[in-house]
Amino acid sequence: MKTYTNSGNIDTRSGFGAGLEILGDQNPNVVALCADLTGSLKMNAFKDKYPDRFFQVGIAEANMMGIAAGLTIGGKIPFTGTFANFSTGRVYDQIRQSIAYSGKNVKICASHAGLTLGEDGATHQILEDLGLMKMLPGMTVINTCDFNQTKAATIAIAEHQGPVYLRFGRPKVPNFTPLDQSFEIGKAVKLIDGTDVTILATGHLVWEALEAAKALTEKGISTEVINIHTIKPLDEEAIVTSAQKTGGVVTAEEHNYLGGLGESVARTLAQHHPTPQEFVATQDTFGESGTPAQLMEKYGLNAKSIVEKAIKVIERK
């Protein structure tokens, strides 16, 4: 089984900050906006180097989305930065009308997604954002798994014409994907080949899927792991091909089971290759305060849960 090495725990949001700084160097049309969370979003390097292209909008996310839409008119490529909750639910109609329906080239970059935001609790822990964003026509939805991939994705989305939702998080997590990878929107990355079960994971759950695969292999279960970094457009071919091979699928995401990756996969399989599927996701609930590890344990979003669901889906085959 192919194994992956953690080169050191680091937060995905820092990958965003690093990617944004590189974009600042490379592309004079890239501009950035932030709603009073510059430090949290790791946007300080861009802000310090390119102050004329950085807009502090204050605690006013609706205005930020509208200004970003306006900046595209004139050829700018705006990157907005705030927490995932305030990047989506709070400003849904602004995104819907001024960005998505208007076809504007805005990159909505969202940190602190999901339970791993931790102690701030449910007011800030959005678990519905993937669903909200994937339902918007024309919106590309990406959830990266580590620092290197977030950095690569940040750079890649500047080249993509059209609105993008890029989701990442707060905690320091293993960094295991290649340092200088090319990021292809909509192209799933197979991490481990296997024949008994497929784990389709996104975001922070990708590393957990790798850990689960180790445990499953020790039990004699050949596990395929695929990183679905792009929820929309979904790499249906990769998913169906793997499901045809293994006959059982587990999806894993830091999101409600309603509206997230799991549902997109279920729809794909129902249409093309009906396959037993289990869902590692929150069960239509809000989060709560706690450490990220405590929360992921309590809500069943870790390697242990993935192993349990994998065994269950194999039994259902």
Next chain:
Amino acid sequence: MPVSPNLKDFVTQVRRDILRQVHNVNSGHPGGSLGCTEFFSVLFKEILDTSTDFNMDGNNEDMFFLSNGHISPVYYSVLARSGYFPVEELNTFRLINSRLQGHPTTHEGLPGVRIASGSLGQGMSVAIGAALAKTLNNDDHLIYSLHGDGELQEGQNWEAIMFAAANKVDNLIATVDYNGQQIDGATDDVLPMGDLKAKFEAFGWEVIEEENGNNINAVRNVLNLAKSKTGQDKPVVILLKTVMGNGVDFMMHTHAWHGKAPNDEQLEIGLQQNPETLGDY
């Protein structure tokens, strides 16, 4: 400067277009459209430095953003009669497969429209963004926007108003269609907004009041005055008093025609009061 017969005729024809568009589909918003006819006509025919060779980025030209998108009939008429698309296309207003959607959109590729609007309160932010892009591009052309007065009840406006002053967005001229009416009645009855001039001034804007927003000369003068106030570290707003339904006597001074189309008989009366000048579509 006297009003050219040409512009008077233009205004009258636009009023006919508004009435005929909404009558044809028995839907749409004639009241606000009629009230803003002079504003749109003067802006597009005399003020805006634009190319009708439409380009989304609008570099090296002035740009206009309509925030209160429901007054699309006047917008469409003036765009068509300014050369952005064929006047005959006004026939398709609100019909299926039309570029002239109920509320303006970029989605169908209609030349002249750079943002979707209709869900209220978003246009000020967009106009500010476009103004910032102009500054970044060293483009000294101006951004114009129009907002309903009732629309200012949407909180996003005040986020935008605060931002524009703080960031000295001084290449923006926002106009408020100050007709005192909204769907449920007079703004003073629905949600009184108090002293708008004082509010904008408190936020740091240059405020210009114009009492005669349905007088062509007055509209021209106030727009030119507003232009002269740009580039002075402050965003500029015109509080333009208009009469909803202006030019059609039974539609004036009431919110009743905010979103209601005239019947056949009412259309005839409205058209008699606004005789054909430049040719109906």
